[in-house]
Amino acid sequence: MEPSAQKGGRVKRYPEIDYSYRPVSYWHDETLTQAILKNIKGEFRRRQIRRALAEGSVEDIPEEILQEAVSENVRQFAGRIHPHLMGGEYLPDFTNGEVEIARISLDSTTHDIISLRAAPQQDGTISYSVADEYQGMFAFDLSLTSSALPLTLGELAELLETSKQRGAPGNLIVGFNNHNAEYIGRSTLRHFTSISSEFYSQLARHCEHIFDEWHQEELETEEELL
Numbered sequence: 001m002e003p004s005a006q007k008g009g010r011v012k013r014y015p016e017i018d019y020s021y022r023p024v025s026y027w028h029d030e031t032l033t034q035a036i037l038k039n040i041k042g043e044f045r046r047r048q049i050r051r052a053l054a055e056g057s058v059e060d061i062p063e064e065i066l067q068e069a070v071s072e073n074v075r076q077f078a079g080r081i082h083p084h085l086m087g088g089e090y091l092p093d094f095t096n097g098e099v100e101i102a103r104i105s106l107d108s109t110t111h112d113i114i115s116l117r118a119a120p121q122q123d124g125t126i127s128y129s130v131a132d133e134y135q136g137m138f139a140f141d142l143s144l145t146s147s148a149l150p151l152t153l154g155e156l157a158e159l160l161e162t163s164k165q166r167g168a169p170g171n172l173i174v175g176f177n178n179h180n181a182e183y184i185g186r187s188t189l190r191h192f193t194s195i196s197s198e199f200y201s202q203l204a205r206h207c208e209h210i211f212d213e214w215h216q217e218e219l220e221t222e223e224e225l226l
Contacts (some may be wrong), residue, residue, distance in 0.1 A: 087111025
């Protein structure tokens with residue numbers, strides 16, 4: 001852990017990250033990138049579109065690629081090119097008003113995606129859920145399932161750090177790394193998991209600090225054994 005990292009609640013806080021940041025709404029787009037990307041399921045398509053937006057060439061992207069979901073024919077075609085291209089495409093469709101507020105990307109064969117979602121409720125509150133690409137085969141235990149306001153970055157970080165996939169060792173940030181570390185070293189897995197958000201631009205930086213610490217733990221253990 002960096003010497004200047006501090007604890008806030010149950011979450012480590014790192015310098016130059018605004019943990020008090022709270023989106024005005026999950027249903028009000030602050031940027032064009034957010035408006036386009038927030039519910040696009042496919043990870044490879046998201047990267048294509050982000051690059052096109054940066055280059056000012058989004059008009060060159062076929063209309064179907066810009067949709068939340070693509071047809072089964074397109075999914076199968078992408079999978080034949082490379083399994084990585086299917087990442088995220090088999091997530092369940094979004095329900096009415098539901099949006100993705102964070103995604104966990106795994107560098108697995110099919111680049112599996114876990115999607116943290118928010119949905120508006122009739123009483124004005126916001127509910128939270130997790131979706132994966134395996135039709136509910138895996139269960140997730142969330143430490144927070146609803147809130148009156150959109151989460152601050154600190155609250156979202158705490159949600160990820162205190163929630164887990166049932167039966168997996170660790171939380172939603174390092175749990176997938178921990179599972180694979182039973183078979184291969186942490187150095188190989190340092191970049192296995194990545195976490196991003198169209199609503200919280202600094203979430204990825206927070207999680208990268210945690211992954212660095214996770215990796216450093218193994219290096220320190222190896223030094224102790226020498």
